[in-house]
Amino acid sequence: MTDRKPGFFKRLFGATDTPAPPETRPEPADNPPHPVPPTPEPPHDAVPAPEAVPFPGPPETTPDYVEDLEELAAPPAAPPPPAPQEAPRQGWFARLASGLKRSSDQLTGSIGAVFTKRKLDAAMLDELEDVLIQADLGVDTALAITETLRKDRYERDVSGEEVRAVLAGEVEKALAPVARPLLIDAAQKPFIILMIGVNGSGKTTTIGKLAQKFSDEGKSVMLAAGDTFRAAAIEQLQVWGQRTGAPVIARPAGADASGLAFDAVTQARAEGRDVLIIDTAGRLQNRDELMSELEKIIRVIKKVDPSAPHATLLTLDATTGQNALRQVEIFGQRAGVTGLVMTKLDGTARGGILVAIAKKFGLPVHFIGVGEGVGDLEPFTAADFARAIAGEG
Template identity: 80%
Template sequence: MTDKKPGFFQRLFGGNQPAPSPAPPETKPEVPAEPAPESVPATPEPEPIPEPAEPLRPADIPPPPGPPETTPDYIERVEDQFVTPPAEIATPAQPLQSWFGRLASGLKRSSDNLSSSITSVFTKRKLDAATLDELEDVLIQADLGVDTAMAITEILRRDRFDKDVSGDDVRAVLAAEVEEVLTAVAQPLAIDAGKKPFVILMIGVNGSGKTTTIGKLAQKLTREGRSVMLAAGDTFRAAAIEQLQVWGQRTGAPVIARPAGADASGLAFDAVTQARAEGRDVLIIDTAGRLQNRDELMNELEKIIRVIKKVDPEAPHATLLTLDATTGQNALKQVEIFGQRAGVTGLVMTKLDGTARGGILVAIASKFGLPVHFIGVGEGVEDLEPFAASDFARAIAGFEPPR
């Protein structure tokens, strides 16, 4: 039987249409099976690519290295090995200024201040009561002290009242009165050769110049042919110990020292004992700076003195108080308290070149009458000299040196 051909609608809607012949299966490329994980050799992971660095700025780019012989480091090494240090280069000797010249230069601020004040009072005026009162105020403000100020004005009242008086006239009276007050206290430091060692105890407030004064004094005594030993009794400051050791090297004086924080009285005992055993001429003992109103610190100073006396009942043979001239009126209180607690035998006035209040030395001399052994007007060794009343009086009054 012949198959009936499907009609149009059947073909259109799929009725009884023959199944299409299956399409040939799609062929895919063969992929080899992956080996088991345990059999795969470990492959190192690639290193991460670093982030690009921030571009260098011109200022950050180092200069190309130069030849070794031109680098600063090389030059510095050569200088260290073959070039004489500046301190050792021989320089032409400069003429040394006289002591009065250095003193006048150091006291210039004090004398200028005093002279200008006096000149402002005596400008074409006759000497009357009001002028004398003004002058007295000027002298007191210059730290000369009430007694000295009153003595000067009384001389002028007696000799020149109601007469024309110039500033030079007043300065002449000032110089004469200051010299008279200071002559009684201008005494050199006497070293008793029969006492070996002659023990000098240096005391004073913080920053008054004790350690520097010790170094200068040691150099002077060494130049005189005396054997000197130093004791670094300021055990509170490591810098003070080192500073004294430097002075010891300069002067050839051995330095007795202990670590910072050691007992100062024990060090003083050891120093006196060793200086005596070695037959030293002079032993200079440094002490820590202390304020005169700190009772516990003054007690420590008294202990040091007691311990020294256990070795030598007469020691210390000289107890020198260093005074900073810039402290002005406070120096009067220092002399009073240290004198009561430590038995001050003499004074050293330092830093006269750094103040306009140099007249305080006159007030101290007038009130206490203690010997003034040395004054200092600078940092150099030659700037510490025995005190001379006439030089000081003329310098502070602004006069030229006597010929």
């Protein structure tokens, strides 16, 4: 007769012929001891049960009390680190020098490669002239710098530092006549500013920054969202209006820009606003039909105020380099540009293009921008710009 295993009840309580000590399973290190009774074997004729999940199991099956104990045993959370102290804002020259660093590094690096403490000769002057022209300073400025060196230091030892000093002096001479502030004539109420330029030159952002400056000066400002081709431009200007407390005259995207300009001028006059700034859609200077639309906007403005616009500001993206010269020429012919705003000088290694523009056209440069912040658009100063682009602290 085949021996049968002890029944389940006896095996459960260890009542067998050869009693064995109860089995225990190792517990997690951070839990109290928890003896587990031996798992009984089912009778040979029983239906096998599904395989049991070993204790304590995956996280989703861990009993609540285990989780509670683990939570109690966990070390207290470290306090959050203190908020970083905001660095003091740099002065304007420091921000200008930082913004022009790419331009000055490339220019001064090239100059340093030409002048290595040896006597100045014709070959070195030719190399320097090439460097200055490649930096977009323009032929006139390049010739002026090399001629100054030729007169004062020819056949003498000359260092890169001395050349940079001459560079800064000649750049300041070229820019001083055009460094003129934008003056708001209080007799013109409103003083109407028309912002023009190619796509992506920063017109709308510049308008917002100017609105902030004029508001800080206590002037009553109104904005007109004349870039009706882009819904994003309308929304962007409305955000600036909220920030500066300036009402924004806007129409749905696709509306007639000249009609909007007419309404804006009429309303600004009726409300006695000090300044009205009108945005326009970006347009390439070689698209005749788009330039004709700009001329139409100006004609419509003059129907309300024959003396307007009182300032037509062309925003120039410094990263476009030599193309900026062509923009000044065409926009000047078609729209009567009265002043320039140079933006994105911090995004290019050829900030010298401003010098070439000043020498060729002589238009006032009212503002330059070296960043996205409101304080990164400042009135243009020839001496500061010359020092920054020459790498002089």
